Amino acid sequence: MRATAVVRAELRHGRTVLTELRGQVPLLPREVSVPGGVAEVVFVGGAAGPIGGDDLALRVEVGAGARLRVRTAAAAVILIGDGTPARQRVHLVIGAGGLLEWLPEPVVVAARAAFHSVVRAEPAPDARLFVQETLVLGRVGEPCGDALLRWDVLVDGRPVLRQQSGYGPAAHPGWRGPAGTAGGTVVATRLTLPAPPDRPTSAPGRAVCDLAGGGLLVTVTARDTMTAHRALAGMSASALAPATPAAPVAPLADQLSRATSSEPAVPSNNTSPVPAGAAVR
Secondary structure (H helix, E strand, O other), X not given: OEEEEEEEEEEEOOEEEEEEEEEOXXXXXXXXXXXXXXXXXXXXXXXXXXXXOOEEEEEEEEOOOOEEEEEEOOOXXXXXXXXXXXXXXXXXXXXXXOEEEEEOOOEEEOXXXXXXXXXXXXXXXXXXXXXXXXXXXXXXXXXXXXXXXXXXXXXXXXXXXXXXXXXXXXXXXXXXXXXXXXXXOEEEEEEEEOOOOOOOOOEOOEEEEEOOOOOEEEEEXXXXXXXXXXXXXXXXXXXXXXXXXXXXXXXXXXXXXXXXXXXXXXXXXXXXXXXXXXXXX
16 A cells, blocks of 8 residues: 655744645544644544555645644554565654654554654754654564664754664664663654753663754663653653743643653553663664
8 A cells, every 4th residue: 555645834824724734545634623832633544554565655844933743543553464564754844943743653563564664854953843753562472573763854954863773583683682672672762853951861771862963862662662651751841942931832842741641552562671771773
């Protein structure tokens, strides 16, 4: 299955409006009503999967000064399909002074399945970007499939982050070691640009990386999604605070804190991790 979706938000008369909202099964975007000055779109699943052989492409554009949050309605389970990888490409573009929160629910890679994901973000120099993704390596009681994840972030055409991580039987044998998941079955990653003022510190199971462009990348490994998200909790409320106070921002920060503190209904894997070292490879 091949499918594309486009979401475009613009600032009109001081208010963020969605000027384009279209998609194909299984990428079906829906606008939802939320309080505050941020528009919100939720992708609902129009079919099972993604499954092997699917090729999904999503583009999100936020115009100058606009503010948009994009979520998914439920976790995605990657299934084996035709034996080839399920592919997903996400392109995020944020104009001057704009803000984008990309907050999909976890992706679960089932046994023998393969998932290739590319996230490319192009924020303007004074734009704000908040991304959180969670990967679950296998369903309960089964081994994981293969996952290959790539992030590319460019600010004003200059690379701020280029990272590729592989997990599963096809990955380098060290992926479960101290420099990989350290035995954990959940990998949660959070990117904040610019970096929040209350920078966390690296710790067993959590790697914190300062980006050259002023952003912050935090990667957590854990044995279940609740533990992983607790390790990330507490950083979101201040992550989007601007350099100078502005009245509309406080409600957005509060909403984001509530949105990211809830736990998604996804199966956890009961494999116990070895004490973790650095999670970024």
